[in-house]
Amino acid sequence: MRASPLPACLMTGMALALTALVGGLHVIGGTGPVYAVSERVLIGMVALAQLMMLAGWRQSARVVLSMALIPLTVTLLSYILPEYWVSLAAWDRWSRRLTQGLELDAWRPSLLLALSLTLLATACATRARIQLGGPLLMGITVLLLLSQLRFGVASTSTPHVLRYAAGPLEQLALWGLLGGQILAALPGWKARATIVHRALWPSLILVLLALLLWHQQKNFTERELNAQVRSEAQRLADRLTSEINEHQAAMSRFANVWSLFDQVPSQEAWSRQAALYHDDFRYFLNIAFIDRDSHIVHVHPQSNVNRGVIGTRLFDAQPAGRDAVRQALLEQQVGRTDVIELLQGVPGIIHYLPIPRDATHTLGAVAMVVSLPILAETLFNEVDTRRTALVLAEGEQVLASQVPTTPLGPWRFDTLLDVAGQPLRLGVQPDRASLLERHDRYPIASLSIGIALAYLLYLVLYAYGSLARQHRTLHASNAELHREIRTRTELQQEIEWLARHDELTQLPNRRLFLETLKAKGEARPLSILICDIDHFKRINDHYGHLVGDRYLNQLGELGRGVTEAHGGLFARYGGEEFVAYLPETTADQAFLIAETIRLRVKDADLHHHDGSVLTVSIGTVTLVTGPLELDALMQAADDALYRAKAQGRNRVMAAPELATSLS
Template sequence: MIRIAIALTCLALGMVGIVLLGEYQARDAISLDPQPLLILLVGMGQLIRLMGQSTLGRLLLTGALLPLAVALLSYLLPEYWVSLATWEHLAHPLFPSISLDGWRPSLLTVLGLILLAANAWLGRSPSLGSPLLLGTITLLLIMQCVESLPYASANQVLRYAAPLMQQLALWGLLIAQTVAFLPTWYAERGNLHRPLWPALALVGISLLFWHQQKGLEDRSLRADMHEQNRQLAGRFSQEIHDHLAAMRRFANSWNLLDTPPTSAQWTHQAEPYHRDFRYFLNIAFINLDSRIIRVHPMNLNRQVLGERLFDVQPEGREALSQALFHGREGHTGIVELLQGGPGIIHYLPVISTDDNRPMGAAAMVVSLPVLVGTLFDEIDTKRVFLELRQGETTLASLGPTTGLGPWQYQTSLDVVGHSLKLITRPSRALLLERRARLPVVSLAIGLTLAYLLYLVLYAYRHLALQHRALHRSNAELRNEVQARAKLQQEIEWLARHDELTALPNRRLFMETLKAQTKQRPLSVMICDVDHFKQINDHQGHLIGDRYLKHLGEVGRDVVEEAGGLFARYGGEEFVACLPACNARTAQDIAERLRERIQAENLQHHDGRRLTVSIGLATLENGPLDIATLMQVADEALYRAKASGRDRVVCASNGTSLEAGR
C-alpha cells in the first residue's frame, strides 16, 4: 500500500511540474503563480514522509504551512484590521509584479492544502483525526469542482477553485494519503463510524452554509454597486438639467440689449457660468451669419473665433438654424467638437426687444469627457471603470482597464432627447475590500468545530469501549469468584459429606462428636447392613449403591428427627451422634431405625429382606474419649452380628432387643 501511495504522490508531483514548466515558459520566473509551488512543496513533504524520512518531511510540510497560514489570515482578517493594500505590501518583496489576488491561492485550495499538510505531518493515527481530515479534503475538492463550473466561476469575486490540472494534483495527493493510511483505519473501523459521520456531517453543513452566505454576500455587494451606478446616472441627469437651466438664464440676460454684446460684456457675463460648469469648453455668441464673434474663455478658443459654423460644423446646422431663424432652442446630437472630442452644443436665441427678432444665438459647448470627469471627482477612478456610450460608440471613459471585477452595471440616460448608457465596472480590488469576511470566517469556524467534535466523540468512544472492557472484566472476575466460591463450597462439602448418599462423612461426624465435649448424656450408634456383599455380588454395584442411598435417606429421617447426626462411616457402615440422648432413648431411636429399614422391603437376590445390625454406646458422665466411645459402640455392633444380626445391642447395659419383640 505504501508503494502505491508513493506512486500516486509522484504522479501528482508530475502534474504540478507540468503546470510550473508551462508557466515558466509563458512568463518570467519571478512572476510565477505561487499556488502550484505550494502544492509541490506539500507533495514533496508527503512523499518524503511516506518514504520514512519523518524529520525532513515534517520540515518541508512546516515550510508549506507557514505561507498557507498567512494566505488564510488574509481571507479571514477584516479590512479595517489589515487592509488588502497592506497584504500586497507585505508580499511585494517576494512577488513584486503580482497583485494579492494573483499570489494568494484560491480559498478552497488554501484550506485543502492546509489539511493535506497537517494530515501528512500528524500521520495516520485516527485518534488525531486523520480520517476526518481526509474526508474534509474530499468535500473541499468536490466543492472546488462545483465552483469551477462555468455558471459558478463567471461572476466570482474571490477565487474559490484552482485550475483543473492543479485540482487533479490535489486529488492525487488525497488518494495517496488515503491508500497509505487505510490499513490503520481498517484495524479500527469499528471505532470510527460514530465519531466520523457526525463530524463529516458538520463539515458538509458548514460548506453548504458558507456557499449560501457567499451567495448572499455577492448579491448584497452587487446591489450596492448597482445602486452606486444608479446614483451616478442620477447625478449625471441632474447636472444636464442644471446646466440647461443656467444656459437659459444666461441667454435671457441678453434680451434687453438692442445690439450684440461687446467682448468685455460677454467675458464679464460668461465668466461665472464657465467657472460653475467647468465642462463648458466655451460660451460663444454667434451672429446671424453663423459666425462666432464672441467667445469665452479666449485663451482656449482663439482658433475658433470668426469661424462660420454652417461651414465648419455642418452637422449642427439644423440646431443652430432653430435658434438663429426661428427663435427656438436648438441642441445638436453627439458631435465631434471643433476643439476635439465628443460633445453636445446648445444654441439659445438672443432676441432683440425692439423688433422681437433674433440678433444671434448663445452657444454653449459641453465636452462629454470633461463632464464625466467633473461629475465623478468623488469616485476613485483608480478602482472603478466608467464609460459613457451612445449605442456601441464610446463617448468617454475613465478608470483602469485591467484588474476589473466580473460585474458590470449600466443605466440608460436621456440627454436632450438622445439615449446614452452609463456603464460602471468596479475593480476586483475594490470588490475584495468591500466584501465581508463573514462567509470565510464561518467556514473556518465550522471546520474547526467539526475537528473538535471528532476528537471529543473519538475520545468518548474509546472511553466507552474501555469502560465496557473493564465492566466485562469485572463481570468475568465476579463470575470467576462466584465459580471459585461455589467450587470451594463443593470441595468443602465433599470434604465432610459422602458423595453417594449426600450424608455427612466420617470427618464431619468426628468433628460433630468432638464438639459435644460438654454434652451429657451422649450416645453413639454404629449401623452395619447385613450381608451387603451378597447384594453387590449377585445384583451388582448399581443396586448396592441404590440401597445405600435409600438407607441413608431413611437413617437421616429417623436420626435428624431426634436431633442427631446420621453419617456414612464407610462402605456399608453408618454412624449416628445423638446428643442429650440417654441409653434408653438411643435404644428406642435405633430400634425405630431398624424397623423402618426392614419395612422398606429392600430384598436380596433370593427374596430375603435387607436388615441392619446396630451397636450403641452411651456416655453418661466423665470426660469424652472418642476412640473409647467408638470402640465400645463397635464392640456392641460386633455382638449384634454375633447374636444373629437384625438387632440392636446397647453397650451401656449389654442387653439386646431382637427383631419382632
C-alpha cells in the same frame, strides 16, 4: 499512513508529476497568474512530502510540510481576519517585503484550495492516524473539493470578488493527493471501522452544514457588496444628470436675457453676462453668440483656442451641426447636436438657443458648447480614480476614460446619462483591492469555525468510542483479576493525586504548592500571590455550601487560566484562600497579573445574596535576590492581603520587594 503501498505512491506521484508538468509549461510559455504558480508549488511540496512519508523519510517530510504550511497559514489568516484587525494594505506591505514587490492577492492561493491543502498537509504530518482525526480530515477535503468542482461548473451572472476555487488541473492534483492518502491509510482504519463511522458521520454532517451556511452567507455578502457599489455608481450618474438639467435651465435663462435687446451685443457685454454662467458650469468649453448667417461673433472665455473660431461660418465649417444651427436661426427652436467633433478638435455637444427679434426673425442664437472631456474630468473628480476605472462612452465609442494602475475587480457597472437628450454610457469599475477591503470576512470565519468544531466533535466521539471499546475488551477478559489490578492502580493514582490536589477545585493543594516552590525556588525574581474571597462566609450562610463550592470552582478556573498563561502555578491554600507561584516575574508584572485575576472575578457574574458582586482581595510579594525563606515570603504576602482587606477589599496590595541575606 502505512509504509509505501504501491497504489498510494502511484497516485501521489501522479499528483506531483501533474503539478510539475503544468508548472513547467507555464514557466516555459511565460503565461499564467502568479497565484496559480504558487498553488502548483504548494501542491507539489505537499505531494513531495507525502511521497517522503510513504517512503519512510518522516523527518524530511515534516520539514517540507512545515515549509508548505507557513504560506498556507498566512493565506488562511488573510482570508479570515477582519479588515479592522489586519487591513489589506498591511497584508500588502508585508507581502511586498517578502516577495519583492508582489501584493498579497497576486500570489495568494484560492480559498478552498488553501483549506484543502492545509487539511491534506495536516493529515500527512499526522500520518492520517484515526485518533488524530485522519478520516475526518480527508472527508472534509472531499467536501471542499466537491465545492470547488461546483464553482467550476456552476454558471453565475455575477463573478465573485474572492477566488474560491483552483483551476481544473490543480483540483485534479488535489484529488490525486487525497486518493494517495486514503489508499495508504485504509488498512489502518479497517480495524476500528465501527468507531470511525460513529465519529465520522456526525462530524461530516456538521461540516456539510457549515459549508451550506458559508455558501449562503457568501452569496448574501457579495450581493450586498455588489448592490452597494452599484448604488454608488448610480448616485454618481444621478448627480451629474441633475447638474446637466440645471445647466439646461440656466441656458434658457441666459438666452431669454438677450431677447430683450434688438441689436447684437458687444463683446464686453457678452463676456460679462456669459462669465456668470461659465463660472457655475465649468464643462462649457465656451458660450458663443451666432449671427443670423451662422457666423461666430462673440465667444467667452477669450482663450487662444476660442478666439481662433471667431468669424467661422458654422453652416460651412461644421456640417454635423448644421441642422441644429438651422433650427435655432430659421425656425426659432432649440437646436441640439449629437456628439460631434467641435471646432476645437475635441468631442462635445452644442446647444443652440434662438434669440428672437419678433415672431419670424431672430437676432441670432446662443451656442453653448459642452466639452465631453471636461465634462468627464468634472465627473472623475468626484471619484478616487486611483481605485476606480471610469469610462464615458457613446455606444462603443469611448469619449473619455480614466483607468487606475491597480488590477480591476470583476464588477463593472454601466449607467446611462441623459446629457441634454443625448444618451451617454458611464462605466464604473472598482479595482480589486477596494472590493477586497470591503468584502465581509464573516462567512469564511464561520466556515473555519464550523470545521474546527467538527474536528473537536470527531475527537470527542472517537475518544468516547475508544473508551467504550476498551471497556468491552477488558470486560470480556479475566474480569476479576483485571478489575482488581485496575482498582488498585486507580486507587493508588487517586491517592497520589489527592495528596497533592484539592478534590473540590482540582487545583494543586498547599502541599504541592510548597513542594513546587521549594523545587523551583531558584528563579529570581519570584513572586507570590495570596487571594482571598471577600465575605465568603455570607455565600455559605445564605446560599449554602453547594453554591459556595461552585463559586470556589469558578474562582479556581479563573485564577488558573491567568496564572498558567504566565508560566505559574495556581493552588488552593485552604478554605477560600488561593495562592499563586510566579517564577521570573517582577513585582510590577505580579501586580498586573493579580489585578487581572481580580477584574475577571469581578466580571464573572457571581453575586452575594444582596446582589453585590463577588470580589477578591489579593496580596503580592516579590523576592528579588537571596535564598528562599518560605515563612518570610508567605508572611509578607499575607500582610499585603491583610492591608488589602483593611483598605476596603476588592483590591490588590503589594508587599515591599524582598532581598534576603545569605547569612
